[in-house]
Amino acid sequence: MLIKKDTRTLYERMGGEDKLRSLVQSFYQYMDELSEAKKVRDMHAPDLKSAEDKLFMFLSGWMGGPSLFIEKFGHPRLRQRHINFVIDESARDQWMLCMKHALDDIVEEKELRDELMQALYGVADFMRNSA
Numbered sequence: 001m002l003i004k005k006d007t008r009t010l011y012e013r014m015g016g017e018d019k020l021r022s023l024v025q026s027f028y029q030y031m032d033e034l035s036e037a038k039k040v041r042d043m044h045a046p047d048l049k050s051a052e053d054k055l056f057m058f059l060s061g062w063m064g065g066p067s068l069f070i071e072k073f074g075h076p077r078l079r080q081r082h083i084n085f086v087i088d089e090s091a092r093d094q095w096m097l098c099m100k101h102a103l104d105d106i107v108e109e110k111e112l113r114d115e116l117m118q119a120l121y122g123v124a125d126f127m128r129n130s131a
């Protein structure tokens with residue numbers, strides 16, 4: 001039997017713009033509320049709206065949807081943009097904890113959740129700039 005591979009982008013699989021918006025909103029809500037994420041929360045501005053918009057724009061392109069971040073700000077240079085924040089293993093893990101909660105809430109399909117967790121872990125680990 002021929003097994004047809006799902007060729008849709010991550011963006012399409014998760015349900016497009018509205019779903020991604022909800023994911024990013026939920027992510028920052030967890031960051032704002034979880035005491036375990038206090039260290040990363042404190043790195044951010046008091047108002048999380050701008051960070052939320054930027055993460056939404058970045059992830060849109062990263063998941064194969066519209067390249068909103070690049071259109072507005074140019075090349076992401078994501079590691080460079082984080083260089084002024086001290087990101088060690090615990091900061092990475094706090095970021096991922098918020099993402100795990102948000103994915104559990106927003107993305108119904110377990111396989112897609114696992115795939116996104118794994119791929120985002122790669123990006124978050126790449127952002128580490130402190131032992």
Ligand code: HEM
Nearest residue numbers: 040043044045051054055058081085091092095123124127
């Ligand atoms: C690993 C732990 C991470 C920490 C501690 C962290 C922290 C931060 C902080 C403090 C900001 C500034 C937000 C503000 O305007 O107040 C920021 C910006 C941003 N972060 Fe992260 N981040 C992490 C990982 C990631 C990952 C994995 C992604 C993408 C998947 C990401 C995407 C972005 C984007 C797109 C911006 C906006 C950059 C700009 O335009 O300057 N971050 N991050």
